[in-house]
Amino acid sequence: MIEAEPDREGGDRGGVKAATTAAAVLKGLAALGGRASLAALAGQLRAHPSKLHRYLKSLAAEGLVARDPLSQAYLLGPEAILVGLAAMRQSDPIRAAEPALLRLRDTLGATAFLAVPGNRGPTVVRLEEPDDPVVVNIRPGFVLSILWSATGRALLAASADARLHAQAREELAAAPARRRALLPEDEPIAAIVREVRAAGGIATVRDLYLDGVSAAAAPIFDFTGAVRAILTVLGPTGRFPIDPEGPVVTALRREAEAVSRGLGWRPVEAAHARPEAPRPPPRGIAALPLGSPREGRPAARETEGEPR
Amino acid sequence: MIEAEPDREGGDRGGVKAATTAAAVLKGLAALGGRASLAALAGQLRAHPSKLHRYLKSLAAEGLVARDPLSQAYLLGPEAILVGLAAMRQSDPIRAAEPALLRLRDTLGATAFLAVPGNRGPTVVRLEEPDDPVVVNIRPGFVLSILWSATGRALLAASADARLHAQAREELAAAPARRRALLPEDEPIAAIVREVRAAGGIATVRDLYLDGVSAAAAPIFDFTGAVRAILTVLGPTGRFPIDPEGPVVTALRREAEAVSRGLGWRPVEAAHARPEAPRPPPRGIAALPLGSPREGRPAARETEGEPR
DNA sequence: GAGGATAGTTGCACAGCGCGCAATCGCAAT
DNA sequence: ATTGCGATTGCGCGCTGTGCAACTATCCTC
Incomplete structure (x- = not known):
């Protein structure tokens, strides 16, 4: 019952972190217009390409994500359409x-x-x-x-x-x-x-x-x-x-x-941002587990874990 | 290098299992018309309510899932609409x-x-x-x-x-x-x-x-x-x-x-199935990690683990 | 055609986290 | 108040997500 405060930011206490990440991937893909290269998505979400790759692989297996055979870009798949249509039906x-x-x-x-x-x-x-x-x-x-x-x-x-x-x-x-x-x-x-x-x-x-x-x-x-x-x-x-x-x-x-x-409305009708990511180095240490609501995290954890 | 065969069904090798589950949750919710109780979803996906609850919590935090304040049912949220719209834009x-x-x-x-x-x-x-x-x-x-x-x-x-x-x-x-x-x-x-x-x-x-x-x-x-x-x-x-x-x-x-x-088309225009789950006991031991491509798993593990 | 840059993919090993279980809570009906 | 159903959560084991780096594929340059 005491419980000091292990997490200084309990945005997702008791949830599934990987589900949050998967959701962020879908949203990131949507924000990029529904189509993006792995690197562009990595830039958008500030995550390692390797990490995203694994998520995209699983999402693709479920049909939420598809791939362009030529450009091998990732894009939102047919199941995402069905999910969206069902969501619109709930829009009340x-x-x-x-x-x-x-x-x-x-x-x-x-x-x-x-x-x-x-x-x-x-x-x-x-x-x-x-x-x-x-x-x-x-x-x-x-x-x-x-x-x-x-x-x-x-x-x-x-x-x-x-x-x-x-x-x-x-x-x-x-x-x-x-x-x-x-x-x-x-x-x-x-x-x-x-x-x-x-x-x-x-x-x-x-x-x-x-x-x-x-x-x-x-x-x-x-x-x-x-x-x-x-x-x-x-x-x-x-x-x-x-x-x-x-x-x-x-x-x-x-x-x-x-x-x-x-209801799914977006301010300026500009739901999808710039096609490419004009951001700081996408790779490196930055490794946000997600990155949707607020931007700019104070710091990324370094290789050596701080004593906390 | 030997690696007997730990997984007899590598549908998602090298992927993120939790992402697969999260995708299945979204699809399941969509299949139920975009709105379902926790129990109904558990029946649809054959998963423990507690497990689903955690996924839904995270998906809700990302806006892909929303909740009806009255019936406390889960429903697909506004972000799902945006994802769907972006997916439709890719429909080619x-x-x-x-x-x-x-x-x-x-x-x-x-x-x-x-x-x-x-x-x-x-x-x-x-x-x-x-x-x-x-x-x-x-x-x-x-x-x-x-x-x-x-x-x-x-x-x-x-x-x-x-x-x-x-x-x-x-x-x-x-x-x-x-x-x-x-x-x-x-x-x-x-x-x-x-x-x-x-x-x-x-x-x-x-x-x-x-x-x-x-x-x-x-x-x-x-x-x-x-x-x-x-x-x-x-x-x-x-x-x-x-x-x-x-x-x-x-x-x-x-x-x-x-x-x-x-392209997101569905055979009989009946994308969403019956509102409630007319299935075998939703709760119990059955615990499919996912449940999208093929249905009907051979058997569920019993309470006492067989020696295998 | 060789060389190199860019982008995607994967094996590895550690520890962080997902999840089954069961206790608890919240709410509504009796 | 009691009962019961459904949603929620603490616990702890062990599965699995992840950073890193090596590897591969593809395209461009020389």
Whole structure:
């Protein structure tokens, strides 16, 4: 029970180190575009070519990795496709966003909800309220306005769906003058889209959809880059600052990005890095067992083991 | 140097066993639809839950595996999607078919070539000829007839592309009566498609495109089920039997299926099996280190070790 | 055609780690 | 509270992963 602290960095306690390495190999191969020479992979992962060779051999025997007969380069194999397809099938924005909803509710003390693009507009599917919620009649199943809600605006700006844009025009045409007056004067739809995109895709709204309520909404993308959901937080206008660099928008942006990542989305659509490794000497003593989450390890163990 | 034979089955000599296991875990999870309980996976892979648990823990730390917070089931994670996408990017019918071309050439002594669906029809991209080839003027870059070649027919029957079918009608309309007479009388296109599909997608042709030459062609699919290429073998009509169960068609079918598999295609579009494991007791003594290539191990070691 | 550089592969030996077992924990149903 | 199923983890034996260096294969240079 005492247990001093044998490992100063228990990233994988009780796991299988070789499995971690195997995973890093697959990810490294994917990061290189799905195709790489042994040396390039060794550079990417900072591991001995001989070590990688053995892993690749086993992964190849399982069909996750294949080889180009000519260039004898390693590439991801057919089984990797099947694994990927199964993974995509599991890609579920509602499940992925659940923890984010809870965190936003707790850290901001705000009402947080998730909406998905439905055929009638953004539809609320999950809602988390703090102990002391602002009174809103939003419930799961509720369909929000496209133009007069932060959620709808975030969706509109992120989506290229023609039907959605047509719905926005209908909504605008059907709106009474009093509501219409709350929007920009000329080309209100284009103006809203421009504004939201200028804010990095995050839509903010104050006393618009509901008086006394401010809201911020961010889109959630999947691995194809398509909008799969919108994450929204809202609170009383007085105590809920929605400035671009404020805590609310910052937290929302961070959470939305994390959820998107959980769906396989990658920031700049540049999932695979440079084809070759422009790095320090790949060979040598460096021998990271893995190397995925954080880069740059403080030091590599020398040949003689330190007394610890 | 003597080395009796410590391993009676060296499927992975010089590899990393744990990497093989990790690969099997990913594949097993994919086979279960990308989502499974620990016990279900243990049943699928015939391994101890404790063992799997450690692998899954490490794979989860790398993002290849995720967990459902509620059901605490294991599911394939976002990194698996990225790996799969990179693998799909590598999916290349020309590279994948190369070995098949060589094998067909050697085992059948036939000319074998690969064509891809081009905008002007099936286009030859790779051609392998035996030492003593039949004389044909087919070369890479050559565009084949849709209706009067086995290659074209196999493509037509496998493809739902409207443009291709339109091209087939144009070809038919433009053909002189003499060539037209070689085809079925009424609704020749539909008849050809029906005939090829009845033969399991394999098109055979005798003295049609070229006199004295028989050919058989089979489509190659990718992971989406789309036709990516057509594999064709041909030889002199006298010494090249193209009956449905003959050696030529059998070998062609086998090779085409293998290539398709190499592109991530799966026979019946039923890549993932039953959700639960309808198998013998998952737990117990059975402890396969892996379990991918061949199934059914002869026996499991009992609790008391036999003297061997 | 010889020589050499580059990249991939493998034998070896030590110690680090995987894994079967069983005890424990967590959760839900009764 | 009790029961039971499933997930998790400490333990310790001995299998196996790994750095190193020798070896091989392939391509380029002279």
